[in-house]
Amino acid sequence: MLTFEEKLQVIESFPELERKDVSLGRVNFHYNESSYDQKNVVYHLHPNGNGFVYAGKMTGYQTNDKGMVNIRDFTEKALRSTIRKSILSLTPKEPEKTNEPEEEVWINENTVTLTLLKEGEIWNVYADDILDGTFNSYRQATQYLDEEGFSRI
Known part of the structure; x- marks a missing residue:
């Protein structure tokens, strides 16, 4: 001691x-x-x-x-x-800084576009004004878009 x-x-x-x-x-x-x-x-x-x-x-x-x-x-x-x-x-926590955008447009080979948008703490994918999907993280949302054949513009 x-x-x-x-x-x-x-x-x-x-x-x-x-x-x-x-x-x-x-x-x-x-x-x-x-x-x-x-x-x-x-x-x-x-x-x-x-x-x-x-x-x-x-x-x-x-x-x-x-x-x-x-x-x-x-x-x-x-x-x-x-x-x-x-x-x-x-100790005060500083907000986590990421390279994640707030909004992105994605397109597939048929020129269909989807918009990935951060809203609060979640990520939503929209086809025009119609909600196509909701995700807990940017990574989950982009993985979904990749799997569906979309790429970032």
């Missing part, structure tokens, strides 16, 4: 965390850039070595009702890994 001082040394190696001394010699570490109301990454690190790390948005950890995992018996590697994952789980 790491001592209080050893745990502090590991935790303080994360520059994105801000130390907050609380009662009874305990220490919290906040992640102020959190996308959520949850700011505490390390909660009530006690001089006896007990303390908690927020794992409420992570899988594979046994947490209490506040989403905290007890770090009393963590190794340095486990502590460092859990804190890094906690910070990442609270």
Whole structure:
């Protein structure tokens, strides 16, 4: 088991965390850039070595009702890994950028055209104003069009 001082040394190696001394010699570490109301990454690190790390948005950890995992018996590697994952789980997510177009026109050898259109989170294929198919992803929609003998214009 790491001592209080050893745990502090590991935790303080994360520059994105801000130390907050609380009662009874305990220490919290906040992640102020959190996308959520949850700011505490390390909660009530006690001089006896007990303390908690927020794992409420992570899988594979046994947490209490506040989403905290007890770090009393963590190794340095486990502590460092859990804190890094906690910070990442609270980090603002940037919208995924893709090269997918919002709209495409496809044609077959008989010069029939279909329009592939992203509408919200789904992809619809239209023949003029008539809905021909609905797909969960761009890849599924283009695979369908390819199988039906259409190609992008």
